[in-house]
Amino acid sequence: MSWIYLDNNATTKIDPKVLEAMLPFLTDSYGNASSMQHRIGREASQAVALARQQIAQKFRVKENELFFNSGATEGINTVLRGVPQAYKRKGKHIITCQTEHKAVLTTCAQLERNGVEITYLPVNHNGELDLQLLQDSIRQDTILVCIMAANNESGVIHPISAIANICQEKDVLFFCDATQLVGKQEIDLQQIPIDILTFSAHKFHGPKGAGVLYVRRKRKPIQVPPLISGGQQENGFRGGTLNVPNIVGCGKALEIANTHPQVKQYRDELEKQIKLRIPEVIIHGEQAARLDNTSFVAFRHIKAAELMTTLSHIAVSSGSACTSGLRDPSHVLKAMGVSDDDAYASIRFSLSKFTKKADMEQTINDLAKAVQRLRSSSPIWQLFKKGLIE
Structure with a gap:
């Protein structure tokens, strides 16, 4: 892999x-x-x-x-x-x-x-x-x-x-x-x-x-x-x-340094496929002007730490590298009104000019499988599906 x-x-x-x-x-x-x-x-x-x-x-x-x-x-x-x-x-x-x-x-x-x-x-x-x-x-x-x-x-x-x-x-x-x-x-x-x-x-x-x-x-x-x-x-x-x-x-x-249009194309395709293939996701700041390379996504009712462990071959983060050792939820997401649960479920993807199309295709496939696997064994996800929690 x-x-x-x-x-x-x-x-x-x-x-x-x-x-x-x-x-x-x-x-x-x-x-x-x-x-x-x-x-x-x-x-x-x-x-x-x-x-x-x-x-x-x-x-x-x-x-x-x-x-x-x-x-x-x-x-x-x-x-x-x-x-x-x-x-x-x-x-x-x-x-x-x-x-x-x-x-x-x-x-x-x-x-x-x-x-x-x-x-x-x-x-x-x-x-x-x-x-x-x-x-x-x-x-x-x-x-x-x-x-x-x-x-x-x-x-x-x-x-x-x-x-x-x-x-x-x-x-x-x-x-x-x-x-x-x-x-x-x-x-x-x-x-x-x-x-x-x-x-x-x-x-x-x-x-x-x-x-x-x-x-x-x-x-x-x-x-x-x-x-x-x-x-x-x-x-x-x-x-x-x-x-x-x-x-x-x-x-x-x-x-x-210059702009690389494919970076935005890859980022947009990532977000499109995430929304198509994975239910209950939130793309933070989606309606705002954003960097072409950045997508910060909450996969609801999953811990980001567990998802990143499952996807150990993909280097992503749960927020700023300067605060990754903290147990508190992202101060950025909290300021945006995001709940603690959704903040803890959030992963940042940030691309560069060296990112390849094949990288993004594999990421999307592996991500969808990992989310499905983690949710299938999650009591919280089962409670959500039964309408017992939001």
Whole structure:
């Protein structure tokens, strides 16, 4: 039985072209990018400059607005911890959303213990924000709005252009965790006035441990103190020796990233076949704008953990990889009004450009058989069929 990987929102296979670009900087050109006195140091520095240029061109921004780091979690911590420190004279109010990644929510909880006031915006049953509520929630002392571009569990895409315009009108900084959207859809930062944005390379076939923080250059400079102090790397914004191979991989991965129409076709066919062949399923956020590669499905009256064990040859997840060790139901689904039972019955399928049609056909067949087998021996399913439970 062949192995099938459908957990690409957690991480992706590195693209062979990306690995090829990285290899010289793991072998012969291993210099420190700050060591400009010799050849291999200069080679490393030039490679970092090229990666910065590749990323700047993709987003249509200036190269000096981009700062390399270890990934989106570091970017989130840098901004959420730094902005309240820099803007404490203006206020201590931050707006975010109940369905944000745990990197945001955990950091916000820590900020609250230090006196920062956080407004957590709700979402509707499709995982969508109320933009009027967002606008009404912005106050004189609001210093930051932190909303992700696309949800890592449901795949629901937020209207980041509209959010950016609201924040611009209200003169409030907009910070966007674009980790799941980058590499899947174009983001033109000349057209969308996002102030600060972060992402990780490993979500679009780049290496783990590499990410970028974008900070827009404005007449009144945005103040974000460094999270990691050290040398003058990244213009003093992020100390530490630059991870040249991973930075090279990040730049290359973004340069070659583009849309793949077959991904949406496979995802749509998956959902169509699930609804045709398996009764009592819920596709979370189905009516919302979603990432083309993501489907989060509840197979009612079955535990997702049991289903994933049965389908051990298929890599899927029951939500965010960052919370997979928790016993609590998905905070994203709970915010969408999903019951605990249906949340515990939910599995996320996330595809990539490397997903094959044969993979999806086998997944659909094996999934239908596994659900039928588990339900046939489930007392809860028998009670449901008799109409004794909903």
